[in-house]
Amino acid sequence: MEKIITRFPPSPTGYLHVGGARTALFNWLYARHMNGKFILRIEDTDVVRSTQNSVDAILNSLEWLGINWDEGPYFQTRRFHIYEDYIQKLINSGHAYYCTCLPEELDIMRKKAAAAGEKPKYDGTCRNKGLARTDNAVVRFKAPLSGITIVNDIIKGKVVFQNNELDDFIIQRSNGTYTYNFVVVVDDISMKINTIIRGDDHLNNTPRQILLYQALESEIPSFAHVPMVLGKDKTRLSKRHGAMSVTAYKDMGYLPDALLNYLVRLGWSYGDQEFFQTDELIEKFTLENIGRSPGIFDQEKLLSINAEHIKRDPPARIAKHLLPFLKEQRCTVEEDSHLESVIRTLNKRSKTLKEMAEGALFYFTETVSYDEKAVKKFLKPSVLKPLKLLLDRLQILETFNEKNLEKVFENLIKDTEIKFGKIAQPVRVALTGKTVSPGIFEIIEVLGKKKVVSRLKKAIELIANKT
RNA sequence: GGUCCCAUCGUCUAGCGGUUUAGGAUACCGGCCUCUCACGCCGGAGACACGGGUUCGAAUCCCGUUGGGACUACCA
Structure with missing residues (x-):
């Protein structure tokens, strides 16, 4: 069987947004699943809107997501010599022609057609003039x-287009650059792309591209037009819908695998399964299981899948991604700070890494910052005695583990006749400064004797x- | 306006003519667990857009209506 070759072709006119990330993911997963090749291509023929910043942002986002490419990134602006060859081929074979109609004339043409209730197509003024190349x-x-x-x-299945709906579209601009429908076909031909997975907003472009393939006598690739991702108001995703860039989610404390997991389930399914590790996705991903209707981007569900990944992923992996958030909290994490143990106490109560970092703060600070209300409510004279007793007993306790600590508290309760609930909160406030934290035994053990x-x-x- | 795509709980979806009183997840509500907060567990409410066909039988097939989306550039 022919080796599957897919590609992701972002245009560098902004950050990588979640919709684009999903398209990249589908192409990447399919290539990996089929043991094929995944190519990254930057579509920067719109020189006015393309920026280096955007290129960097897109590359960084893909790397963070763990979507790696086998070839590229190719830049279309560095491939103009190839496009020129193909333009000549089309002109020579009579499949393309020079046109000197001005933009203003076209504008009038379109307005007139619209007013007459007709299609705003190019009227073919220069189609048979046999014009030679001129400057503009x-x-x-x-x-x-x-x-x-x-x-x-x-x-989508078989989609039929009437050719008379299409017009003679521009493939090379007057400034010498080339337009999307043309370069995308030339690139896909020359890069031997045989499977094109993209948003179904491109479905209407596809007949034009197929015509180009035919004119160029090239084999037509397989197309898979995936339904788009929409915002809450069911319109195309944009900044209006809030945080949409991949980096925004990185910064909010999402795990790349969680974002991938959420994104893939938006349009693709594997029975009732909701949770996937990325290597599992590669194993299970097929085009057949992609749905046909558009999906709405739901932050709530993404949040819950992120929480699920934080809960289930190995602490060592979480640690790697958590570190930057701890630094952001300005806390110094020493090598021997048992970060993985810290994570184990917090992974069931954090929906994001940011939340986890905030919750972990008390482990690392030199001096506990007390919450005033908490102190007022729980550090009262009545707990002075049991607290002192607890201190004495912990000081002589050799190993801090859950079993030993449980025993210490058991005895403390017996001897002081105080209820567990009455002593737990004061201890919690003493150790963390707050009324909310992981379990008492957990934090005592992880904090260690000295700090406790x-x-x-x-x-x-x-x-x-x-x- | 024209062309094309789409239509199952609020949202993501399972379902690919009978096994369905339409399943799961999320969010929501109630309960249990409990040292706080979470987690977890149990339960509840909640959907086949509508109308015609086809068929012994339709969420599933066909047509129409309605609704939504995309495209319609010397953007990609």
Whole structure:
């Protein structure tokens, strides 16, 4: 069987957004699943809107997501010599011609057609003039006037277009650059792309591209037009819908695997399964299971799948992604700070890494910052005695593990006749400064004897000074 | 306007003519668990857009209506 070759061709006119990321993901997964090749190509023929910043942002986002490419990135602006060859081929074979109609004339032409209730197509003024190349001429593709063009789409099925709906579209601009429909075909031909997976907003472009393939006597690739991702208002995704760039989710504390997991399930399914690790996706991803209707981007569901990944992924992997967020909180994490143990106490109560970093803060700070209300409510004189007793007993305890700690508290409760609930909260406030934290035994164990003892002492002092 | 695509709980979806009182996930509501917050567990409410066919039988096939989306550039 022929080796599958897919590609992702972003235009560098902004950051990589989640919709684009999904398209990249589908192409990447399919190539990996089929043991094929995945190519990255930057479509920067719109020199006005393309920027280097965007290129960098897109590359960084893909890397962060773990979507790696086998070839590229190719840049279309560096391939103009190839396009020129193909233009000449089309002109020589009579499939393209020079046109000297001005933009203003075209504008009037279109408005007139619209007013008359007709299609705003190019009227073919220069189609048969046999014009030679001149400075401000554009090159147009000579499209057939009748007949049909069929797109055999893997997802949509057979889609039939009447050729008379199409017009002689421009393939080379008057400034010498080339237009999308042309370069995309030339690139896909020359890069031997045989499977094109893209948003179904391109379905209407496909007959034009197929016509180009035919004029160039090239084999037509397989097309799979995936339904688009829409915003909450069911319109095309844009900034209006809030955070849409991949980096935004990175910064909010999402795991790349979680974003991938969410994105793939938006339009693709594998029975009732919701949770996937990325290597599992590669194994299970096929084009047949892509749905036909558009999906709405749902932040709530993404958040919950992120929480699921934080819960289930190995702490070591979480640690790698958590570190930047801890630094952001300005806390110094030493090599021996048992980060993985810290994570184990927080992974069930964090939906994002940012949340986790905030929750982990107390483990690392030198001095506990007390929440005023918490102190007022729980560090009262009445707990002074049990707190002191606890301190004494912890100081002589050899190993801090859950079993030993449980015993210490059991005895403490027996001896002081105080309820567990009555002592747990004061201890929590003493150790973390807050009323909310992981379980008491967990934090004592992970904090370690030294920190626990000093924090208990400090709390005891605080209460003593108040009275 | 024209062309094309799409239509199952609020959202993501399973379903590919009978096994369905339409399943799961998420969000929401109630309960249990409990040292706080979470997690977890149990339960509840919630959908086949509408109308015609085809068929012994339709969420599933066909047609129409309605609704939504995309495209219609010397953007990609």
